Amino acid sequence: MAERAARQRALAIGGLVLAALLAGCASGPRSGGDGAPSTPPADVSRVPDAEPRIEAIRGAGGTSKPYTVLGRSYVPIADDRPFRESGLASWYGTKFHAQSTASGEPYDMYAMTAAHKTLPLPSYVRVRNPANGREAIVRVNDRGPFHDDRVIDLSYAAAARLDLLRGVAPVEIERITNDDIRTGAWRRPGDGTQMAEAPVRVASVPQAGAQSVAVPSAFTTPVVAAPRAEVNDLAPMAAAPAAPMAQARPSANEAPPAPEAPPGMSTAGYWVQLGAFSQRDGAIAFQQRVAKGMPELAPLINVFTESNTHRVQAGPYASRDLARSTADQVRNGLQLVPMVVERR
Structure with a gap:
C-alpha cells in the first residue's frame, strides 16, 4: 500500500510539473x-x-x-x-x-x-x-x-x-x-x-x-511523414447552396454574380483557391468582389463548404500548369495570394 501511495504521489507531482511547463x-x-x-x-x-x-x-x-x-x-x-x-x-x-x-x-x-x-x-x-x-x-x-x-x-x-x-x-x-x-x-x-x-x-x-x-x-513525438508540396489533395466537398439572385440586369458598375457549382458538377481537377472564410457571408462577398475585378473568371468561381470553412475557388483546370497560370493572373491583377489545390 505504501509503495502504491508513493507512486500515486509521484504521478501527481509529475502532472503538476508538466502543467507548469505548459503554462510558462x-x-x-x-x-x-x-x-x-x-x-x-x-x-x-x-x-x-x-x-x-x-x-x-x-x-x-x-x-x-x-x-x-x-x-x-x-x-x-x-x-x-x-x-x-x-x-x-x-x-x-x-x-x-x-x-x-x-x-x-x-x-x-x-x-x-x-x-x-x-x-x-x-x-x-x-x-x-x-x-x-x-x-x-x-x-x-x-x-x-x-x-x-x-x-x-x-x-x-x-x-x-x-x-x-x-x-x-x-x-x-x-x-x-x-x-x-x-x-x-x-x-x-x-x-x-x-x-x-x-x-x-x-x-x-x-x-x-x-x-x-x-x-x-x-507533447513532442518524432514522426516520419514528409511535408506536402504546394498542391494539396482535397476530398470532394459540397458546394455551398446558391443564394437567391435578382433577375434584374446588373448595372454598368456591378459585376454579374459569380455562379455556384451546379448540382452534379464534377469537381475533380486542379483549382485556384482565392480565400477561405469562417462565415459564408464573407465568402460570398469575397466571391462577388473577385468576380467584379476579373469578370472573365466569374463563371469558374465557386464556394465550397467543409467543417465550417468556406473556400472560394476557381476551376476546375485540367492541369496544374493551367491552374498556376490563372493563379499568376489573379496575383498580378488583384494583388491576392492564391494557392493551387487538387480535388480527386
Missing part, C-alpha cells in the same frame, strides 16, 4: 485567459514591420524536428521554398508576454512576430487582411496555433496593424524567402519606411532569466 511556454497549446493589455501603448498599430534579413535555416534537429502536439503530427519546413497559405488568423497577448517561444526567444507582444506550425524558425512572412487590404511583415519565431482551422497566430502588435484585434479572421500569408531577401524581390513601395516617421516606444521584454524552451517534450 508561449509555444504550448493556447486557451482562454489571454487578451490585450489594460493600458496599451499609444499607436501600437504603427509599430514598424519586421525587417527581413537572411537567417540560417536548420536542416535537422531543434526547431526543424518533426513533432506532435495534442495528437497531431507536424513536419517543419527545412528549406528555402516559397510558401503561400490562406486561412484564419488569431493572436496572443498578455498571458504569454515575456514567456519563452519555441525558438527560445521571449515572446514580445509589442513586436511584429508570429507563430506558425511548420515554417522555419526564424523566417519572415507577409500577412494580408483581405477585408481591408492592410499588410504587415512579421518574423515567425514560435509554433502554433494548434487549431485545425487556423494558419497563423499573430502578436498583439501585428494584429493591431491588420485590424484583427476583434477576433479570428481570414488572412493570406506569403513567405519571404532568403532568396527574396538576397535579391530584394520582397520589397514593395513603402516597405520598411511607411511607419518610420512615427516610432513607437513600448515596454521591452525583460531578458534576464529567459530560458530557451522549445515545444514541451511531453
Whole structure:
C-alpha cells in the first residue's frame, strides 16, 4: 500500500510539473485567459514591420524536428521554398508576454512576430487582411496555433496593424524567402519606411532569466511523414447552396454574380483557391468582389463548404500548369495570394 501511495504521489507531482511547463511556454497549446493589455501603448498599430534579413535555416534537429502536439503530427519546413497559405488568423497577448517561444526567444507582444506550425524558425512572412487590404511583415519565431482551422497566430502588435484585434479572421500569408531577401524581390513601395516617421516606444521584454524552451517534450513525438508540396489533395466537398439572385440586369458598375457549382458538377481537377472564410457571408462577398475585378473568371468561381470553412475557388483546370497560370493572373491583377489545390 505504501509503495502504491508513493507512486500515486509521484504521478501527481509529475502532472503538476508538466502543467507548469505548459503554462510558462508561449509555444504550448493556447486557451482562454489571454487578451490585450489594460493600458496599451499609444499607436501600437504603427509599430514598424519586421525587417527581413537572411537567417540560417536548420536542416535537422531543434526547431526543424518533426513533432506532435495534442495528437497531431507536424513536419517543419527545412528549406528555402516559397510558401503561400490562406486561412484564419488569431493572436496572443498578455498571458504569454515575456514567456519563452519555441525558438527560445521571449515572446514580445509589442513586436511584429508570429507563430506558425511548420515554417522555419526564424523566417519572415507577409500577412494580408483581405477585408481591408492592410499588410504587415512579421518574423515567425514560435509554433502554433494548434487549431485545425487556423494558419497563423499573430502578436498583439501585428494584429493591431491588420485590424484583427476583434477576433479570428481570414488572412493570406506569403513567405519571404532568403532568396527574396538576397535579391530584394520582397520589397514593395513603402516597405520598411511607411511607419518610420512615427516610432513607437513600448515596454521591452525583460531578458534576464529567459530560458530557451522549445515545444514541451511531453507533447513532442518524432514522426516520419514528409511535408506536402504546394498542391494539396482535397476530398470532394459540397458546394455551398446558391443564394437567391435578382433577375434584374446588373448595372454598368456591378459585376454579374459569380455562379455556384451546379448540382452534379464534377469537381475533380486542379483549382485556384482565392480565400477561405469562417462565415459564408464573407465568402460570398469575397466571391462577388473577385468576380467584379476579373469578370472573365466569374463563371469558374465557386464556394465550397467543409467543417465550417468556406473556400472560394476557381476551376476546375485540367492541369496544374493551367491552374498556376490563372493563379499568376489573379496575383498580378488583384494583388491576392492564391494557392493551387487538387480535388480527386
